[in-house]
Amino acid sequence: MANPAPIAYSTAAFRREREADWQAFEQLVQRLESGSIRRLSDDDLLALPRHYRATLSSLSLARSTSLDVALIDYLESLAMRGYFLLYGIRESRSHRFVQFFRTSWPAAVRALWKETLVIALLLVLGVAVSWSLVAHDPEWFHRLVGEDMAQGRVPGASVATLRDTVYGEPKGGGLHIFAASLFTHNSQVSITAYALGFAFGLPSMFLLMYQGLPLGSMMAVFHQAGLGLDFAAWLSIHGTTELYAAILSGAAGLKIGSAFAFPGHRSRMTAAAEAGKATGAVMIGVIIMLLCAGLLEGFGRQLIQSMTLRFAIGGTLLAFWLSYFYIPRNRLAQQAGPA
Template sequence: MAELQLKSHRFREEREADWRRLETLLAKVEKGGAAKLRRNELLEMPVLYQQALSSLSVARSISLDQSLVEYLESLCTRAYFFVYGTRTRLGERVLGFFRHEWPAAVRGLWRETLVSAAIMVVGAITAFVLVGQDPDWFYGFIPAELAGGRDPTASAASLRSTLYGEATLRDGLGVMAAFLFTHNSQVAIFAFALGFALCLPTAGLMVYNGCMLGAFLALFASHGLAFEATGWLMIHGVTELFAITLAGAAGFSIGWAVAFPGERTRVDAAAHAGRRAAMVMGGVVVMLFAAGLLEGFARQLIRHDLARYAVAAATGIFWAGYFYLPRKAPR
């Protein structure tokens, strides 16, 4: 034991200066980025990293004390990310995501996006027609306890007051709005997560979400309030429904890769599709957050129909331009 301790002490004494030097340079990088290093220090880093790796290999082979081995492992891991890892800061990565990576991932799923949107529209039209022909269908899509009296038995005056009155969470329509946002967020997550099951659960979720939308609009349309209700809904619904559509597209892309993997194995095909779909879903979370802000503030503050439609149109134009207008490729 005494011989082992002596060997460890000599080993550390001969090499510790280089380890400390590497640790000092890493601390400068971690604090202010690679720009903090001078030219000679940048050239010095790979050499010190290789020396630290060599020391770690020797320490493991001659069974030096575990604390020294753990210290060298930590030091080499930190140095590895500088020597071989990306040199971008967090802010640059976030900027790159919003400027290039997310829009490119969405454009890559344009076919799946069209399919997702078409399925939701079919569901909405179906529910709208069914409720229009038989109001009892409304309860098949929206539970009576959730409607809070805003159902086929309500008067036109009562429904109109919910569109322009003080909408709090205690109001029936306010409760419905909160529920719809929570529901839509869940639909977006599950549509993506269940896409691997050959697209079927994702398609079902898109249909049902469209049916809820259609039933809601049919209720107000039956009292001559379709224009007003659409403006009330679309002020945040453009962003929210677009987010759900993209989540469905992400789920469809994974399901399609599993069903038709091509030359890849199903696991490899699903993993390849999943990376792009996950990029899309990261942005969907941002869109749902933006929709929540629009619902919580703009919908309450803006009471004029044309102003509501203007906001809805502006958000639609913004998202369409953001995702689909040509842009310079990243360098």
């Protein structure tokens, strides 16, 4: 059985011979990690790669000679920190924030254009089917729209009652409470549509089509009362953002489901994981859109009573989202790609 004393002696001698390089490298690494790169002299910058190579050499020798584990762990940690400082992409939080809005989010949305079109068509189909059903038989309304959502906007309601629902203040608390509840509800629906996408995308498609059923039912009721344009204006001020966000969440879920169903040469889990990573930026943006929609729905559509102004705001927002996502960026932005 080997005597442990020589190993301890070898480790001590190893440290005496090489530790000065490690300490010098660690000091430089700490200065760089603290953001003080401008304080490094030219000699320090020239010494940085030399100390890094010396640390890697020491790590390789320590592993091959089976020195103590604590020393190997220390050298591995130091080498890893140095690697990211020398070869990693170092970007500030503010730069990543700007890059997300400038390139990452729009690029991720453009990559989902096929899935976005499919989900949008399904939503329109849900609206058209429910409108037709309620227009021919008002009893369908109660099967498609819950009482909590209806809030008096039902077939047979007076024109005055229906008008008050699109021009009066919401019931059940102040506007800030109303906006918060709308944001919470819409976020839950969108996240659910995305999270269930792994089931071959079917729940995402059905959920977005289902979202169109109460909308079409409401449109039929207001149209029959001669308030179709009033309802459309009331809806457009926030709906162009909210429905677009819902469509994008469904498209992201469908992307994951498609990758899971047709993985190609990859495993299903790998394909789904890659699709999830690619659509992550879309879902971050969806939450931002829903926050904007919640504020518009909770405050804007109640405080703004002009039908023309409501249409103008909704149309402007729709034009903004379409141009933001689909108009090509300048060459520099495209070369930068997703962050």
